[in-house]
Amino acid sequence: MTSITTLAVDRDYLLARLFEMLAIPSPTGFTDELSRYVCEQLSQLGIDYQLTRRGTIIAKIRGRQSYIARTVANHLDTIGATVTGLKDNGRLSLAPIGSWSSRFAEGGRVTIFSHHRSFRGQVLPLLASGHAFNEKVDSLPINWDSVEIRVDEIIHNADDLLNLGIQRGDFVAFDPNPELSASGYIAARHLDNKAGASALLTALKLLQENNITPEIDFFAIFTITEEVGTGAGASLASNVAEFVGIDIGPVATDQNARETGVTLCAQDTSGPFDYHMLNKLKGICQSHGIEYQTDVFRYYYSDANSAIKAGHDIREALITFGTDATHGYERTHVSSLEALVQLLYYYAQSDAVKHTKETIE
Amino acid sequence: MIQRQAIEKYLLDLLAIPSPCGFTDEIVHYICQQLSALAVEYELTRRGTIRARLPGKNHHIARAVVTHIDSIGAMVRYIREDGRLSVVPIGFWSSRFAEGCRVTVFSQQKSFRGTLLPKVEWGVSRDHGVEAIPMDWDYIELRLDEPAYNREDVMALGLSVGDYIALDCNTEVLDNGYIIARNLDNKAGTAAVLETIRQLKTSNLTLEHDLFILFTVTETTGTGTGSALLPEVSELVTVDFASLTSLEKSPFKRVTLAAGDASGPYDYHLTAHLHRLLEKEAIPYQTKYLKAFHSDTAAALTAGYDVRTAVVAYAGDASHSVERVHADSLVNVARLLIAYAGSPPTFEKDESIVSVNDFSRQLTPENRPRPAQPVPDFDEIVDLKSADDADNRNSAGNNNRNKGPRS
Numbered sequence: 001m002t003s004i005t006t007l008a009v010d011r012d013y014l015l016a017r018l019f020e021m022l023a024i025p026s027p028t029g030f031t032d033e034l035s036r037y038v039c040e041q042l043s044q045l046g047i048d049y050q051l052t053r054r055g056t057i058i059a060k061i062r063g064r065q066s067y068i069a070r071t072v073a074n075h076l077d078t079i080g081a082t083v084t085g086l087k088d089n090g091r092l093s094l095a096p097i098g099s100w101s102s103r104f105a106e107g108g109r110v111t112i113f114s115h116h117r118s119f120r121g122q123v124l125p126l127l128a129s130g131h132a133f134n135e136k137v138d139s140l141p142i143n144w145d146s147v148e149i150r151v152d153e154i155i156h157n158a159d160d161l162l163n164l165g166i167q168r169g170d171f172v173a174f175d176p177n178p179e180l181s182a183s184g185y186i187a188a189r190h191l192d193n194k195a196g197a198s199a200l201l202t203a204l205k206l207l208q209e210n211n212i213t214p215e216i217d218f219f220a221i222f223t224i225t226e227e228v229g230t231g232a233g234a235s236l237a238s239n240v241a242e243f244v245g246i247d248i249g250p251v252a253t254d255q256n257a258r259e260t261g262v263t264l265c266a267q268d269t270s271g272p273f274d275y276h277m278l279n280k281l282k283g284i285c286q287s288h289g290i291e292y293q294t295d296v297f298r299y300y301y302s303d304a305n306s307a308i309k310a311g312h313d314i315r316e317a318l319i320t321f322g323t324d325a326t327h328g329y330e331r332t333h334v335s336s337l338e339a340l341v342q343l344l345y346y347y348a349q350s351d352a353v354k355h356t357k358e359t360i361e
Numbered sequence: 362m363i364q365r366q367a368i369e370k371y372l373l374d375l376l377a378i379p380s381p382c383g384f385t386d387e388i389v390h391y392i393c394q395q396l397s398a399l400a401v402e403y404e405l406t407r408r409g410t411i412r413a414r415l416p417g418k419n420h421h422i423a424r425a426v427v428t429h430i431d432s433i434g435a436m437v438r439y440i441r442e443d444g445r446l447s448v449v450p451i452g453f454w455s456s457r458f459a460e461g462c463r464v465t466v467f468s469q470q471k472s473f474r475g476t477l478l479p480k481v482e483w484g485v486s487r488d489h490g491v492e493a494i495p496m497d498w499d500y501i502e503l504r505l506d507e508p509a510y511n512r513e514d515v516m517a518l519g520l521s522v523g524d525y526i527a528l529d530c531n532t533e534v535l536d537n538g539y540i541i542a543r544n545l546d547n548k549a550g551t552a553a554v555l556e557t558i559r560q561l562k563t564s565n566l567t568l569e570h571d572l573f574i575l576f577t578v579t580e581t582t583g584t585g586t587g588s589a590l591l592p593e594v595s596e597l598v599t600v601d602f603a604s605l606t607s608l609e610k611s612p613f614k615r616v617t618l619a620a621g622d623a624s625g626p627y628d629y630h631l632t633a634h635l636h637r638l639l640e641k642e643a644i645p646y647q648t649k650y651l652k653a654f655h656s657d658t659a660a661a662l663t664a665g666y667d668v669r670t671a672v673v674a675y676a677g678d679a680s681h682s683v684e685r686v687h688a689d690s691l692v693n694v695a696r697l698l699i700a701y702a703g704s705p706p707t708f709e710k711d712e713s714i715v716s717v718n719d720f721s722r723q724l725t726p727e728n729r730p731r732p733a734q735p736v737p738d739f740d741e742i743v744d745l746k747s748a749d750d751a752d753n754r755n756s757a758g759n760n761n762r763n764k765g766p767r768s
Contacts, residue, residue: 025730029626032723039717050714052667053595054628055721082621084650095652097626111730115633118728168648169620169632175733225662228625233665310665 007288007345009338010202015180017041018198018337022188025111025173027080027097031055031224034076038222041201045208047220056235057222061207061214061348068352069217070242071314072344073235073303074200075226078190079327081105081123081172083112083149086162090155091148094123094172098227102144104328108189109175110149114165121151123174184334185259191323191330192248197222199321199337200246203344214348223303231303233310242277242315242353245304246340248330249320250297257322259333261291262343265318268297270305274315276353281317284346290339293322315353319343363560363695365688369534371395372552372691376542379465379527381434381451382581385409388430392576395555399562401574410589411576415561415702417568422711424596425573426698427589427657428554429580432544433681435459435477435526437466437503444510446503448477448526452581453655454681456498462543463529464503468519474506477526531683538688545684546602549675551576553691554600557698572702577657585657587664595711596631596669598701599657600694602684603649603674614689616646616697617674623652624659628669630721634707635671638700644693667713673697 026034035055042049042059049059063069079098087093092112096102105123112119125147127133127140140146149172153164178188186195200220207214219240223231226247236243249263257263264281266273278294285292304316321336380388389409396403396413403413417423433452440446446466450456462477480500481491494500503526509515532542540549558574573594577585580601590597603617618635621627639646651672658670675690710719724730 023732027626029621029629030723032629032721036717036720036722039720051717051720052713053708053711053715054667054669056667082626082650084652095650097621109733113723113728113730116727118730120731120733169626169650171626171629173730225625230624230659230662233663234667306663309663312665 007342009341010205011334011338013205014198014202014337014341015334017201018186018195019178021194021197022176022178022190026076026078027171027173028077028225028227029097030080030113030171030173031077035222035224038076038197038201042204045201045205047204047208052234055224058235059204059220059222061204061218063214063216063218065215066217067239068241069219069237069239070244070352071219071221071236071240072200072244072246073221073223073232074196074246075193075223075231075303076197077224077227078192078194079227080174081110083166083168083170083172085168086158086166087148088158090157090160091150092121092161092166094147094149095144098327100327101142102147103142105147105174111173111175112149112151112166113171113173114167116165119151119153119164119166121149123147124150185331186334187329187331189330191332192326193226193246195321195323195332195337196246196248196340199340200344203341206341206345207348212349215350216352218348226303226306229301230306232307236307236312236314240312240314243304243307243312243317244277244347245302245316245318246344247302247318247320248326249295249322250300250326251322251324256293256295257320258293258336259322259324259331260335260339261293261322262336262339263320263322264292264294265320266294266296268300268302268318270301270308273304273317277315277317280350280353281319281343281347284343284350288342288346290342292339363556363692363699365692367559368552368556368691368695369540369688371555372540372549373532373534375430375548375551376530376532376544380430380432381525381527382431382579383451384434384467384525384527385431385578389576389578392430396558399559401558401562406588409578412589413558413574413576415558415568415572415574417570417572419570420593422595422706423571423573423591423593424598424706425575425590425594426554426598426600427575427577427586428551428600429547429577429585429657430551431578431581432546432548433581434528435464437520437522437524437526439522440512440515440520441502442512444505444512444515446505446515446520448498448501448503450498452681455496456501457496458682459501464526465529466503466505466520467525467527468521470519473518473520475503477501478504539685540688541683541685543684545677545686546680547580547600549677549686549691550600550602550694553675553695554698557695557702560695560699561702566703568702570706580657580660583655584660586661590661590666590668592713594666594668596707597658597661597671598631598635598698599670599672600698601656601672601674602677602680603651603654604680605676605678612647613676613687614645614693615676616644616690616693617676618646618648619651619654619672619674620648621650622654622656622659622672624655624662627658627671629723630707631669631671634704635673635697635701638704639697642696642700644696669707
């Protein structure tokens, strides 16, 4: 099924924001610059926002009514790594930031951020050359203790690293290597969740340009610690009744997610999402001809979970852009991001899910 | 001056009071008593979290130091037919370190002594395999030092499932500064914090901002700080135990400034602030990423506080086992806390909502990322039209493929 909605999405804007955000490194804990960038984009769209001390952004479009509100949430932080040791051989040991396999880190070109300068380098397995180690290369385990960073500086030992000013705890960001194909595929690291952020900004632009007043207060939050499980806890007003997370959806064998259309998540590791919210979002897709599919993510957490854990009694949903090889060599199709924009646009204008007052008589 | 003897005195007191997570009322009373003796105001929550406050001149933002006063322990899980007790750990620790522990079991009426032992068929030949018994809490039993040989005997004593078990600490304080005991995690840190408070009170240092000292009671099970913070707290420094690795050279007197733990990186700016203080005060330290560590910082963030977090740890060995610390490391942690209390906040404008103009930066012209160079545009270096001409020549029989880059 192709999208039959006539709603035009500004693809150029979406792609420009996506590629700019990919150029700004933002592993969890190192997100200041990306928060600033998003604030600047919101200002240009004329959208009010608040910024918390650590960098969570709470944007708001006032609705016709304020007795309850809805939040769409999108995280700006990405997976990455941190320096855990300066090795005697002059290499760096590392640990992941966020939950991902070292298999996908191998070969990654990286920037290491010390306080006074940055360094270039590459993640390599401990046995990195077939000429030197022959078949032993194939039996080296895949884990974070079996990879190291080769820093592109003239270094012979741990003291050389120290003298350069590299320290344990320095952030490591992976090059995104983005590519847009003529067929509309976008291949890059960190589509999770900069692709989602670009879709949300594009939806906000569409709402602004069409002078839409949402039915109830509409918050768009950009969180900064989703990859470590605490993104949305501090950013919800007490009248928020509905919470829609925007995030990546894993496309894989036996998964129903696709790289086109919106993939609505019915359940993830934290349990089922709100029944009524899921049905409402399906209904919006159906009535506006937005391509969609539903899926269950078995090994997956998102900001919705962090909001619930922080004690918010909210109806939660998760809408995703299907992406192949998540937390690895990610690829999605621009049409899935456009479908997300359309869904967000119509969702903002929809009625509140019934029974969303804080307490029910 | 931070006094090592004072820290040791506090520590010995704390070690004498059993406080497995969930059984912390008495240690809470002890802390409150010490705070009163130092004329420090505090609030006490219903479950025992203590929020002490050293008032500063400003209140728009505040900072907090947190230390947990609960410890690992165990609980009676089942009373077996042979009169032994099955147990379950409180906190996350290996049964390897439980074997041989002398313990006290607290029933509602009285306390009992006993030992945690592996389930071995004692008195039977070694062929029955002492070595083959797995390291697993299912293979640990509590032998009560009572004449109780069956389930009924134990019940008659008044013991029941759910009774708390505290480990004997077996404390030793050596002249050379080493302190060896169970449950140094985190009574050693708490002793350093108490001495910090005593020092701040007696020196009459005027603080710029309110400083809260939080004593939490459920860190060991992962929820310590959730109910202890106030919205104005912008910075949270956790004091805890961090194990050394064998690769580190002579680190036992140092402070460990951690960059992050199993729950992710700590706040970049607060950690950098502490880093500067360590340098300025010439306190021996090391930076470290604690991959397998959990602490009260994560609990604060999970509970929904947008607070800067950092961890300063004293150097310890063999955490949750027979632990060892050096008094100098505790003194150095206290020195850092004193310096921290007297320092300006990480950011003067650090209210919960900030202007983007005041918002922090992590990248500077010096450390900005430098992307890889792109390869030149193919069309600018290869003229495919002339390549077509070459192919035409080849097909015409002029075969010079060996000159091509594909060979």
